[in-house]
Amino acid sequence: MKFSLKPTPAFVRDMTDGHSVLGLAVSTLLYIVCVSGTLAVFYNEFERWEQASELENLEVSPSAYQLATEQAVALAKEEKEEFDSIKFTIPNTDMPRLTVEVGDIERYVAADGSLLGKVEHEWTHFLAYLHFALNLPLGLGVPLVGLIGVLMAALILSGLLAHPKIIKDAFSFRLTGSKRLQQVDLHNRLGVWASPFHLAIAITGAFIGLSQVAAFAIAGLFFDGDTERVEHILYREHPIMEENAPEMPLPDFAEILAQMERIAPNEERTKLEVAFPGREGQVVEIWTRVPEKLVWGERYHFNPDGSLIEKEGWSEGDAAKQVYLSTFRLHFGHFSGFPVKIAYFLLGIGMCVLVVSGINIWLVRKRQRGQPAKRLERVWMAQVWGIPFAIALSAVTYLAFAVPAAQVFWGTTVVLSVVAAFAGTVAGWSMLLRGATIAACVLAVIVHTSIFGADSFVHASLVANAVWLLIAAGIAASCLYTWVRRRDGAFASSVGSAVGSR
Amino acid sequence: MGKLPFLRFTIRWEPKSPSVIFMPSSFYIVAGLASIFTFAGIASLYSAWLRSGPQPLRSWLGWGLLLLSAFGWSAVVGVEYGVSIATLLVMIGALSLLAIKGDWPSGPPRQEKKRTGSPAPSEALLQLWLRGTLRFLAIALLPTASGLLAGLLYFGFASSGESARLVGGAFVSVIVWTLAMVWCSADRKLLRPSAGLLIFSLASGLVLMPTAA
Structure with a gap:
């Protein structure tokens, strides 16, 4: 019998199906964790930004x-x-x-x-809390986000296993192909090349999120429920x-x-x-x-x-303690200063795109099979752009009127999702919410400047405001690109119909 | 050496403030060389993988340069930071190359092809939903139990110090949990992973029961 490490088509198909099941199960929550985590890389800067003077x-x-x-x-x-x-x-x-x-x-x-x-760092704490507990009570939210970390690790693993031509396709990026091929190439290239980052984030995230659950289980089984006894294995x-x-x-x-x-x-x-x-x-x-x-x-x-x-000796000696205590900086990107934060921010955006393109592939495939999930497509699009919009809006309303950020975020996200289920088009929601996100990001900077004046453009505030403006600029560039392509499309079809009518 | 304060971004002019601290020139030379190795390594892999047929020289050269880059960074900022920074650079470099080399569409969006197929009958849909729900439940419950129990087994029976068993157990837990999830989600016959994980969980539970305090 010939032994081969090359995966069979059936294995690849099963892995792809499993990958879809896992991805769909956590899509929105995973996306929220990714978007908030990407911004939370600048946690220290946002804390200083909130009280810039x-x-x-x-x-x-x-x-x-x-x-x-x-x-x-x-x-x-x-x-x-x-x-x-x-x-x-x-x-x-x-x-x-x-x-x-x-x-x-x-x-x-x-x-x-x-x-x-x-x-007072209420908004930054909301952002971090959204990332590590989805604004739920800590006992429920932290393990849930830890579970999302495990799911993410499983997604990365099944995604890599579902990819038989991983080397051959490593630099293949066919954006001129069909919508599905575009999304597949975007998803696969981001997924493969950034997989060390994704795996590190997923495993450390799961580790951090589930450590409390593990401590309870170990304490319950081995130490008569004494969780402090478990804690003191690592801490004095x-x-x-x-x-x-x-x-x-x-x-x-x-x-x-x-x-x-x-x-x-x-x-x-x-x-x-x-x-x-x-x-x-x-x-x-x-x-x-x-x-x-x-x-x-x-x-x-x-x-x-x-x-x-x-x-205490965390930095030397006991390797286990060193490993445990290294998970945090590795997860947050808080080592080596600003360039690593920028790298984490960019790769974090890549992770958000990875989640979005994964769901898009599934939606396009459904459409091509003649079973379009139109309502779901609209809801998903409203969430893709609505979640960054809701975060930016929560910053504006908190700065301007001290409105609790969690209420603004969840209220906006739920309302947009419900309205999108019954009204509008996918393209319409996309353009509308992209515009709204740009406006909210710019407004965050304007409101901040009106409160703190010149302090808005020095130290950490400069970084935080630059993050808002760069997000706005990036989304504006994507809007412009979409608009130019649509204009070309309209022009081509009008020329086509003019030629056809002769 | 050690800190990377030169990388800290602050703009301030007052004397008592976070300031940019300059590193020795040897630092910039080695770090610069390591960065060049990264980009040369990516370029070498790019040229190897885009050509048809095996290109062992280019491939090995590419991997070798990436390894050298990690050594270079480790020499100036320590192994832990060095490996992390070198890996981040590879990822950012490769994705930047893809963005530059990608054939971005300029014309109007292409019309999507529609494949033949008719909507599934309602009975089939119901079955699909039932199966999906069962699979979701299996993914949520069985890997959780297996992962936690595997971690507990490691903590209870590994022969190392308490802290190593604790941290090792947590990692074993996350890894088993992940693998079990992949198995549950990808195996067409849901009964197979369900039975396997259930048996593992029950057996682990039986083994752990006498150790319970």
């Missing part, structure tokens, strides 16, 4: 932490806010703003340590404060930061947390970013007098 300063003296801690504790007591720790964002290149968080209170901090205005246990612990002076921030400078001069500090500030048993944790490592960071624990308790 806040102070940015990388140099903070240790005394600022001292004063900010005192003021934050006083504020928390005044507002009867319960807390057992104080968290600072140490200004770093991703977020060059000093902030303090105590309980649910979050404030910016001036260079001298006095508290400034509230930290937090200290527990004794009730009515006596008060004592705040930690010596100057000594702790000086120690950090001696221990890890090349690591960028990102967070500082004081557990039980001003009480006996208080400890200080400092998070850093480690050069050349994908791990989320490293954590150092200090006594209040500045002596090091221990380095």
